[in-house]
Amino acid sequence: MKMPQRTLPMLKCEHNFARHNFARHNFASHIVAKYAVAIGVAMLAVASVATPHTTSAADALDLLGGFDRDRIAKTYPPSDSAAVGELAKLVFRLQKVDPKVLASRVRKDPTESNAAELVAAELGDAVSINGVVRSIQVIDVPGDLVEFLEFKRMRSLQIESPKQTVQVVTANVADNIAVGDQARGTGVIVQANGQVAAAAGRLSWVPSTTPSAGWMLLAKAGVDISSIVEVASRDRKPLLAADADAFYATLAAAASISGQRDLPASRNVTAVKMLTDAKTMAGHWIRFEAETVLVTRIAITDPDRQTELGMDRYFQIDAVVDLGNAVIQIEGSSDENDARFENRYPVSIVATELPAFLNEAIWKQTGVDAIVAKISRNVAIEGFFFRLWSYQTDYMNQFGGEDQFGPLVVAANITDRTPTSADPIGVSMIGWIAAVVVLAGMLATWLWHRSTTAGDREVAKKRKQASVDVDF
Incomplete structure (x- = not known):
């Protein structure tokens, strides 16, 4: 060779x-x-959003380059191509954020929080993710975005911790992750009412076997x-x-x-x-x-x-x-x-x-x-x-x-x-x-x-x- x-x-x-x-x-x-x-x-952290906004202890909006709460609200659920495209762009932005900086903005850890506490969180708040994968679904990225984003698909994982289940969408997790494995990382909340959902730049993987x-x-x-x-x-x-x-x-x-x-x-x-x-x-x-x-x-x-x-x-x-x-x-x-x-x-x-x-x-x-x-x-x-x-x-x-x-x-x-x-x-x-x-x-x-x-x-x-x- x-x-x-x-x-x-x-x-x-x-x-x-x-x-x-x-x-x-x-x-x-x-x-x-x-x-x-x-x-x-x-x-280096991604450039801050030019538009000022009111921050909370867990607010990560200044790290997301162009995403405010109104725009984040349009990313989930990914029920049509427009929502999928916006969600993919958010995941792309999160891939560029220093994980340590994002983790410093965490408001609640799902392993330590109950559902009521997480519902009180706002869109764009940072959230810690750590639990067992219960389901995996594939979300295809719109073709016109693939060249720019450099990934063709995302995965939506249902991650269960002792006190809460969170739906997490990411494009960067091990290809061979399976139900029963553990996943952890930091994301931002994209849906706070009902089923809590988050987007993450990447998730680490601990296989069950x-x-x-x-x-x-x-x-x-x-x-x-x-x-x-x-x-x-x-x-x-x-x-x-x-x-x-x-x-x-x-x-x-x-x-x-x-x-x-x-x-x-x-x-x-x-x-x-x-x-x-x-x-x-x-x-x-x-x-x-x-x-x-x-x-x-x-x-x-x-x-x-x-x-x-x-x-x-x-x-x-x-x-x-x-x-x-x-x-x-x-x-x-x-x-x-x-x-x-x-x-x-x-x-x-x-x-x-x-x-x-x-x-x-x-x-x-x-x-x-x-x-x-x-x-x-x-x-x-x-x-x-x-x-x-x-x-x-x-x-x-x-x-x-x-x-x-x-x-x-x-x-x-x-x-x-x-x-x-x-x-x-x-x-x-x-x-x-x-x-x-x-x-x-x-x-x-x-x-x-x-x-x-x-x-x-x-x-x-x-x-x-x-x-x-x-x-x-």
Whole structure:
């Protein structure tokens, strides 16, 4: 399969454009210098409505760009094409609103309120949604709006909480959501009399039954499984702002279960399995062995992300995994110009904390405050498969500039697998030399930060990493 060259001069966020910052950093001469990408994920609120209005504690009208209560009243029920069109436009507007800002306007939570209290709410008030899906209906969007709105249909879900049932219309919820699953989010009330109804920009999804132990662990930790499903749809693409929520939520989930003894058995996977079945593995709980090459401490500058993780940094470990007898081949710009990978293939591992043995190795080599350290250790990784991500390397430039791609895994547990016996024949040295030969480019490291910062100075010190070949 050919992978088109991707250039990243600008990154389009949902509400803003964020510029990629690139820098180079030179390391040992036998390893090629590597790019490090800092991705800004500023989320800006939608412009306020120009017309002034009287606000209530739950009023979200100023976030809805052109919708007042009279216009909202025309969106529900969606009994004709005009009402459906207006409802679709409202859902589109809500997709552009920062979820945290909308949640701050919530008046009543259906899980805590009774029907009488909700009836007293006004059209356009923000409402929290959290309950079990009891029915699902599809609403087709008028054809003349599809190109503008970029969605063809909406779904109307009846969501039941212990004290109230709310009808919620959204265009952004997992395709495989089913009756009996849980849905949650924040919307605005579009019908307050009788059956309470709301419109929502998106709903998170917690399935009642999960196809993998990983999804079960993530859902238990509060991760929106629909965001994990979306991650799989970006297979072999560069890391984007759209990955941020799922990435940090998975990091936080992995940190919360690290060291627990009652975890479900993880699934042993090979490098070839991760490369060939990546689209079906997002969020899966896996285990594999690797050899570390480079460890980088990455600063988190966004205060919200710092709060989410409870820290201001995480670590990326660039490593190589054994290919066995497999040969990986990535097609170049011509049939005679394919990149081949034998013996080993690069994998990127991220974690909120490093185990003691890696910290000790870093301290001995570069000191306590090291940002980047070349560390060669055999490790066993237990964690969540995120997705295949692509990046540019000097090695792949030899084959027409196609992107390198490799697995990205969020680790919960990292175990030392380095032999404790002496190594009289220098097996570990041979392994290190082989890794250096196989690694030809560098995996990009990525970081989200506030748009008000000039970028992450620590990450700007750039890193390098390895790149290996495979047959695709």
